[in-house]
Amino acid sequence: MDKILRIDVGADGGPALREEPVGDYAGIGGRALTSTIVCKEVPADCHPLGPENKLVIAPGLLSGTAAVTSGRLSVGCKSPLTGGIKEANSGGQGAQVLARLGYAAIVLEGEWNGEDLYKVTITKDGATIETANELKMKTNYQLMEKFQETYGSSGAMLSIGTAGEMRLSNSTVAVTDKEGRPTRHAGRGGVGAVMGSKGVKVILLDGAGTSMRQPVDKEAFSDANKRFNEGLKKHAVTGQGLPTYGTNVLTNVLNEAGGYPTYNFKQGNFPDADKISGETQAELEISRGGVSTHGCHRGCSIQCSGTFLDKDGNYVTKQPEYETVWAHGGNCGICDLDAIATLDYLDDDFGLDTIEMGVTIGVAMEAGLLKFGDADGAIKLVKEVGAGTPLGRILGSGAATAARAYGIEKAPVVKGQGMPAYDPRAVKGIGVTYATSPMGADHTAGYAVATNILKVGGDVDPLSSEGQAALSQNLQIATAAVDSTGMCLFIAFAVLDQPETFQALIDIINGCYGLSLTADDVVALGKSVLEKERDFNARAGFTAADDRLPRYFRREQLPPHNVVFDVPDQELDQVFQW
Amino acid sequence: MIITLNCFASLKPYTPDGGTLELAEGTTVEAVLTRLGIPQEEIRLIFVNSVHVSPDTVLKDGDRLGIFPPVGGG
Numbered sequence: 254m255d256k257i258l259r260i261d262v263g264a265d266g267g268p269a270l271r272e273e274p275v276g277d278y279a280g281i282g283g284r285a286l287t288s289t290i291v292c293k294e295v296p297a298d299c300h301p302l303g304p305e306n307k308l309v310i311a312p313g314l315l316s317g318t319a320a321v322t323s324g325r326l327s328v329g330c331k332s333p334l335t336g337g338i339k340e341a342n343s344g345g346q347g348a349q350v351l352a353r354l355g356y357a358a359i360v361l362e363g364e365w366n367g368e369d370l371y372k373v374t375i376t377k378d379g380a381t382i383e384t385a386n387e388l389k390m391k392t393n394y395q396l397m398e399k400f401q402e403t404y405g406s407s408g409a410m411l412s413i414g415t416a417g418e419m420r421l422s423n424s425t426v427a428v429t430d431k432e433g434r435p436t437r438h439a440g441r442g443g444v445g446a447v448m449g450s451k452g453v454k455v456i457l458l459d460g461a462g463t464s465m466r467q468p469v470d471k472e473a474f475s476d477a478n479k480r481f482n483e484g485l486k487k488h489a490v491t492g493q494g495l496p497t498y499g500t501n502v503l504t505n506v507l508n509e510a511g512g513y514p515t516y517n518f519k520q521g522n523f524p525d526a527d528k529i530s531g532e533t534q535a536e537l538e539i540s541r542g543g544v545s546t547h548g549c550h551r552g553c554s555i556q557c558s559g560t561f562l563d564k565d566g567n568y569v570t571k572q573p574e575y576e577t578v579w580a581h582g583g584n585c586g587i588c589d590l591d592a593i594a595t596l597d598y599l600d601d602d603f604g605l606d607t608i609e610m611g612v613t614i615g616v617a618m619e620a621g622l623l624k625f626g627d628a629d630g631a632i633k634l635v636k637e638v639g640a641g642t643p644l645g646r647i648l649g650s651g652a653a654t655a656a657r658a659y660g661i662e663k664a665p666v667v668k669g670q671g672m673p674a675y676d677p678r679a680v681k682g683i684g685v686t687y688a689t690s691p692m693g694a695d696h697t698a699g700y701a702v703a704t705n706i707l708k709v710g711g712d713v714d715p716l717s718s719e720g721q722a723a724l725s726q727n728l729q730i731a732t733a734a735v736d737s738t739g740m741c742l743f744i745a746f747a748v749l750d751q752p753e754t755f756q757a758l759i760d761i762i763n764g765c766y767g768l769s770l771t772a773d774d775v776v777a778l779g780k781s782v783l784e785k786e787r788d789f790n791a792r793a794g795f796t797a798a799d800d801r802l803p804r805y806f807r808r809e810q811l812p813p814h815n816v817v818f819d820v821p822d823q824e825l826d827q828v829f830q831w
Numbered sequence: 832m833i834i835t836l837n838c839f840a841s842l843k844p845y846t847p848d849g850g851t852l853e854l855a856e857g858t859t860v861e862a863v864l865t866r867l868g869i870p871q872e873e874i875r876l877i878f879v880n881s882v883h884v885s886p887d888t889v890l891k892d893g894d895r896l897g898i899f900p901p902v903g904g905g
């Protein structure tokens with residue numbers, strides 16, 4: 254991983270590829286690298302779809318090595334959805350293959366001619382780019398059919414569906430999984446639109462002839478990797494809960510805790526939650542011959558995923574995740590797992606973020622465009638987005654835009670990005686993260702749900718405002734560091750509870766690079782990433798007023814606890830004071 | 832008194848038929864767990880009426896009790 258591939262789509266005579274040494278950007282990966290490049294090279298006041306913006310795709314520091322669960326990919330840019338900096342993180346095979354091919358990052362830059370679509374192919378012998386206008390308005394699964402033989406079982410495809418091509422603010426960069434399917438997405442913040450604004454439709458990564466990246470200190474690395482893996486296996490969440498039920502096990506937990514946002518964040522319980530719970534989902538999947546334990550990339554030792562088949566045993570989609578099941582399910586009053594799986598498939602196919610899409614449909618329901626619980630209506634709307642009808646384009650521009658178009662206040666967004674599956678009034682720690690993260694409302698940026706609700710890594714009362722700002726601060730710092738390693742964030746459950754597993758992670762990095770980092774260095778890395786992101790956002794025009802939840806979360810009580818969000822503004826403003 | 836009881840995830844088999852239990856006044860959560868024979872070390876989260884509580888909580892008529900093993904996601 255010692256080179257960067259730059260693709261200037263605006264070069265004289267057509268797109269030009271340039272490989273350069275990683276240079277000043279050496280020693281960082283994943284989110285640290287995408288945010289550093291964006292912060293340094295992209296003028297913060299530029300238009301996200303303009304020629305000055307760049308799309309940076311970077312594997313984590315440990316991706317492509319034997320380190321378990323290290324295959325996460327970071328995609329960064331100025332976000333068309335939030336107007337701030339963005340790092341969207343994805344599973345799938347992309348990070349592993351890109352790292353083995355030797356790239357620390359791919360940077361798409363320059364001014365697109367606005368017409369031609371391009372296909373980039375990267376093999377062990379280098380990269381090429383060609384015009385591929387026959388791919389216009391192809392969906393992700395159509396691209397898979399066309400190219401699966403090219404990227405094959407040792408490669409991966411990064412692509413945009415129709416949403417990214419139309420440069421909708423809700424659009425993803427899809428990443429193929431172990432089976433070569435476009436089921437994993439750098440989902441949040443409209444990163445697909447930025448790829449679309451460079452005219453790049455697909456990047457094919459051919460892993461043939463590449464080998465695993467070798468650590469500097471083999472012995473120390475393997476020993477640490479072994480301890481780390483044992484730690485993941487030993488912890489009840491990463492060793493049993495996630496593999497058995499997937500992330501959707503949270504439906505019943507959040508519902509039981511009164512923090513499950515239902516009917517566009519109107520109440521904290523969904524009466525039909527059990528019909529779409531992880532327990533019900535796993536049972537259904539297995540009864541139909543699907544699998545409920547599956548990794549999104551080779552080398553994941555947690556394996557939180559699965560496959561969802563229809564009643565006749567045909568593949569529908571990967572196991573929809575908790576956030577997806579919530580966004581299209583409880584948030585919209587929908588309690589039909591088959592309808593939710595169809596929505597998940599459509600989102601993947603068109604390249605839409607499932608959270609943003611579900612939140613937007615919730616807003617459309619609130620606005621009276623369709624009724625809560627109308628699964629067929631929801632499916633129809635997502636198809637409109639994929640086809641780019643005028644209504645589809647409004648809905649594909651995210652929840653904030655849809656709410657504005659329909660003249661309603663109740664858009665559960667921060668910095669223009671839809672809130673995920675935890676109501677910030679009943680899980681106040683995550684409310685602090687939603688409000689203050691440089692990414693906009695993002696649960697992964699500082700997953701206080703762990704401590705507030707799941708009682709992993711400590712116990713902070715979710716209903717009290719006390720201690721939430723400090724909790725969110727610590728988690729945001731740790732997350733920024735983890736997101737830079739290529740490790741899946743779900744390792745945090747084990748790392749937060751087991752100091753020896755945290756140490757093993759640091760030892761893996763040290764063994765890989767021949768370093769002697771300490772826990773303090775990891776904290777310093779996390780802080781430096783956040784500082785850069787905050788600096789970018791400040792230059793893009795963000796102020797403390799943007800680090801707030803929509804006012805109605807302070808005004809309207811959430812049943813059953815009848816609570817409002819009451820973490821004081823002064824505390825929100827302290828989150829990045831260290 | 833009667834309470835509603837749900838055990839989730841790997842503890843689901845412990846949910847009593849009909850999802851309710853008849854209990855003597857003053858029964859604690861701990862006594863219910865013992866009665867159902869749920870191994871202590873498998874229990875991570877206990878909710879009564881949507882609030883996370885400790886096992887020594889005394890139950891009241893009409894309470895809704897939810898029991899979880901360690902779980903996570905995101």
Ligand code: SF4
Pocket residue numbers: 322344345547548549550553554555556557558741742743
């Ligand atoms: S735990 Fe799940 S999301 Fe994370 S890398 Fe493994 S399969 Fe992918």
